[in-house]
Amino acid sequence: MRFVIAAGHTETARIEGISAAGADTDALVHTPSADAEIISYGWLVQAPAVPVSPTGCPTPAVITRAVRECLEFDTLVLDAGLARPTGAPAVSLGASPGRDIRESIAVPDAEDIIDTTRTIGRSLPDETIYIGETIPGGTTTALGVLRALGVEGSVSSSLSTNPLAIKERVVTDGLAASDLEVGGAAGQPHQAVRQMGDPVLAALFGLTSGALASDTDVILAGGTQLLAVGALLRHADRTVPLELATTQFVADDDTATLRDTAATLDLSVTVTDPGFEASDHVAMARYVAGEAKEGVGMGGALALADRSATSMATVRERIVTVYDRLLA
Amino acid sequence: MRFVIAAGHTETARIEGISAAGADTDALVHTPSADAEIISYGWLVQAPAVPVSPTGCPTPAVITRAVRECLEFDTLVLDAGLARPTGAPAVSLGASPGRDIRESIAVPDAEDIIDTTRTIGRSLPDETIYIGETIPGGTTTALGVLRALGVEGSVSSSLSTNPLAIKERVVTDGLAASDLEVGGAAGQPHQAVRQMGDPVLAALFGLTSGALASDTDVILAGGTQLLAVGALLRHADRTVPLELATTQFVADDDTATLRDTAATLDLSVTVTDPGFEASDHVAMARYVAGEAKEGVGMGGALALADRSATSMATVRERIVTVYDRLLA
Numbered sequence: 220m221r222f223v224i225a226a227g228h229t230e231t232a233r234i235e236g237i238s239a240a241g242a243d244t245d246a247l248v249h250t251p252s253a254d255a256e257i258i259s260y261g262w263l264v265q266a267p268a269v270p271v272s273p274t275g276c277p278t279p280a281v282i283t284r285a286v287r288e289c290l291e292f293d294t295l296v297l298d299a300g301l302a303r304p305t306g307a308p309a310v311s312l313g314a315s316p317g318r319d320i321r322e323s324i325a326v327p328d329a330e331d332i333i334d335t336t337r338t339i340g341r342s343l344p345d346e347t348i349y350i351g352e353t354i355p356g357g358t359t360t361a362l363g364v365l366r367a368l369g370v371e372g373s374v375s376s377s378l379s380t381n382p383l384a385i386k387e388r389v390v391t392d393g394l395a396a397s398d399l400e401v402g403g404a405a406g407q408p409h410q411a412v413r414q415m416g417d418p419v420l421a422a423l424f425g426l427t428s429g430a431l432a433s434d435t436d437v438i439l440a441g442g443t444q445l446l447a448v449g450a451l452l453r454h455a456d457r458t459v460p461l462e463l464a465t466t467q468f469v470a471d472d473d474t475a476t477l478r479d480t481a482a483t484l485d486l487s488v489t490v491t492d493p494g495f496e497a498s499d500h501v502a503m504a505r506y507v508a509g510e511a512k513e514g515v516g517m518g519g520a521l522a523l524a525d526r527s528a529t530s531m532a533t534v535r536e537r538i539v540t541v542y543d544r545l546l547a
Numbered sequence: 548m549r550f551v552i553a554a555g556h557t558e559t560a561r562i563e564g565i566s567a568a569g570a571d572t573d574a575l576v577h578t579p580s581a582d583a584e585i586i587s588y589g590w591l592v593q594a595p596a597v598p599v600s601p602t603g604c605p606t607p608a609v610i611t612r613a614v615r616e617c618l619e620f621d622t623l624v625l626d627a628g629l630a631r632p633t634g635a636p637a638v639s640l641g642a643s644p645g646r647d648i649r650e651s652i653a654v655p656d657a658e659d660i661i662d663t664t665r666t667i668g669r670s671l672p673d674e675t676i677y678i679g680e681t682i683p684g685g686t687t688t689a690l691g692v693l694r695a696l697g698v699e700g701s702v703s704s705s706l707s708t709n710p711l712a713i714k715e716r717v718v719t720d721g722l723a724a725s726d727l728e729v730g731g732a733a734g735q736p737h738q739a740v741r742q743m744g745d746p747v748l749a750a751l752f753g754l755t756s757g758a759l760a761s762d763t764d765v766i767l768a769g770g771t772q773l774l775a776v777g778a779l780l781r782h783a784d785r786t787v788p789l790e791l792a793t794t795q796f797v798a799d800d801d802t803a804t805l806r807d808t809a810a811t812l813d814l815s816v817t818v819t820d821p822g823f824e825a826s827d828h829v830a831m832a833r834y835v836a837g838e839a840k841e842g843v844g845m846g847g848a849l850a851l852a853d854r855s856a857t858s859m860a861t862v863r864e865r866i867v868t869v870y871d872r873l874l875a
Contacts, residue, residue, distance in 0.1 A: 310634060
C-alpha cells in the first residue's frame with residue numbers, strides 16, 4: 220500500500236473568499252509545499268509556517284500525518300505544479316502551477332502531466348494506492364471539471380460557510396472563457412481538466428489511469444475534489460469499481476452533494492467519523508465547527524485507521540502530538 | 548535513521564574512459580535517475596534501463612536496495628542536478644548538472660545548493676543519517692576537490708583498472724582553468740567544490756553541515772567520493788567524530804588511498820565484506836572481479852546490515868531477488 224499526495228497550485232485560489240487553506244491569500248501559495256513536508260517528516264523543513272485557516276484550524280495534513288505515525292505506511296508526493304519549493308521528497312512532473320480557470324486554458328501542460336503520471340501509475344509496485352490532494356482553491360476547479368463534464372452536483376469547502384455563489388460565478392465565467400457549455404466536455408476528460416481543472420486533478424487522473432491499467436487498486440482519498448477525479452475516470456470509460464473514502468465532515472456538508480454525485484458516478488463511498496467531538500483541542504474542535512473538513516488524503520487516512528487495529532482514540536492522541544510538535 | 552542519496556550529473560563524466568557507471572557515455576546520463584528509482588521502488592518507473600557497466604555489472608543501487616528490503620529503512624533522495632527526470636520522489640534543490648571541471652567554474656550554483664541543503668540537514672528529524680551518492684564521474688571530481696584542498700591521496704574507480712592517469716590529467720587541467728594551485732583552496736571548501744567539484748558533493752557537504760549543526764549523527768556511506776565530503780567538512784573546521792562506511796572492494800583498492808587519507812582527515816573507517824565470493828551471480832561476481840566497488844551508499848548499507856540481525860547470506864539472497872526483478 221502506498222499513500223500518494225499530489226501537491227500543486229492554481230491561480231484560482233487567489234480569488235478573494237474562495238479558500239480557507241491558508242491564513243490569507245499570500246499564505247496559501249505555501250500550503251501544498253508545507254503539507255508535503257508535514258506528511259513526509261511530521262516537521263517543517265523549508266516551508267515558512269504551518270498552514271492554518273484564518274481562524275487557526277491547522278491543515279488536514281496534521282491528521283494524515285498522525286495516522287501515518289500510527290500505521291507507518293509509505294507515502295509518495297507528486298509535485299504537480301507547486302508554487303514554492305518544498306523540502307519534502309516529491310516526484311517532479313515538470314508541471315507548472317495552474318492558471319485561473321477564468322482564462323481559456325487552465326492547465327496548458329495537462330497532456331504532459333497525464334502522460335507522465337500514467338507512466339508512473341503503471342509502474343508502481345503496489346497492490347493498492349490511496350490518492351489525495353493538496354491544492355488551495357481545489358474545490359472550485361473540481362466544480363469546474365464537474366460542470367464541463369456535465370456532472371450534476373455541488374462541491375464542499377474548507378470554509379465553514381461554503382462560498383458557493385462565488386464558485387458558481389467563477390465556473391460560469393470559466394466555461395464562457397473556455398467557450399464551453401455545461402457538459403460541453405462530456406466524454407472528454409483531457410479537455411475538461413485542461414480547460415477547467417488544475418494540475419493536481421490532471422496528475423491524479425493520469426496516475427489513476429495508469430495504476431488501474433496495471434491492476435493496482437485505487438482508493439480516492441478525499442472529498443469533492445476526488446469526486447472530480449472519479450468523474451474524469453468515468454468519462455474516460457473506466458468502469459472498474461472505485462471507492463471514495465472521505466470524512467464525516469464532507470459527508471455531512473449539506474451544501475455539497477457528495478453521496479448523490481458519487482452514486483451517479485457509481486463510486487462506493489466510505490465515510491469515517493474520527494470522533495473529534497471527544498476533544499476540545501483546536502486541531503479537532505475547528506473540524507467539529509465545520510472548518511477544513513477534508514484534504515491531504517485525510518478521509519483515506521482515517522479509513523485506513525478504521526480498518527487497522529489502531530483505535531480512533533490513539534489517532535486523536537497522536538494528532539495532539541503532531542500538532543504540538545509543529546505549532547507549540 | 549534515514550538513508551540519504553544525492554543524485555546528480557557532471558559533464559566531467561563524459562570524458563572518454565573515466566567512468567563505468569553506464570554501458571556507454573550516452574547511457575550514463577540516465578544512471579542517477581535510474582538509481583533513484585531502484586532505491587525508492589526496487590523497480591524502474593521512468594528510467595529507460597537498469598544501469599550496468601560495459602561488462603554487465605549492475606549498479607550498486609541493487610545492493611543498497613536489497614539491504615533496504617531486508618531492513619526497511621527510510622530513504623531520501625536529493626535531486627542535486629539530475630540530467631534526466633526520475634520517477635522517484637526527490638527533494639528538488641533547484642540544482643543544475645555540473646560542468647566539466649576543466650572549465651573555470653564547475654558548479655556555478657554551489658552556494659545555493661549548500662544553502663538549501665544546509666537548511667534541509669538542520670531540519671531533518673533523525674538521530675542518524677547515512678549519506679551516499681550517485682554521480683558518474685564522481686571520483687574524478689572528488690580528486691579535484693581533494694587536490695584543490697591540498698589533501699594528499701588518490702581515488703578509487705568503478706572500472707577494474709583505475710584510469711588514474713586520465714583523472715590526474717583532467718584535474719591538472721581543471722586546476723589550471725580555475726587558476727588554482729594544488730592546495731589553493733585549503734580552508735575554502737565552498738571554493739573547492741564550486742571550482743573543482745560537482746553538485747552532489749556540494750549537496751552532501753551542505754546537508755552534512757546542517758545535520759551536524761543540529762546534533763544529527765552523520766555516517767559517510769561510500770568510498771573516495773565520501774572521503775571528499777569528509778575533507779570538505781574538515782576544511783570547514785568541523786571537528787566532530789565522523790565515520791566513513793565503505794566496502795571491502797574500495798578498501799582493498801591499491802590504486803586508492805582510502806585508509807591513509809581517512810586517517811589524515813581523522814575519519815574513522817568501517818569496512819564491510821559482503822562475502823560475494825560465496826556467489827557466482829553476476830550481480831556479485833563482477834564486484835569480486837574488481838568492478839563497481841561502491842556507490843549509491845552501498846558501503847553504508849552493508850554496514851547497517853552487519854549491525855543488524857540480518858545475515859549477509861540473507862542480503863546476498865535478496866540481491867539476487869532484486870536483480871531478477873529488475874533484469875530478468
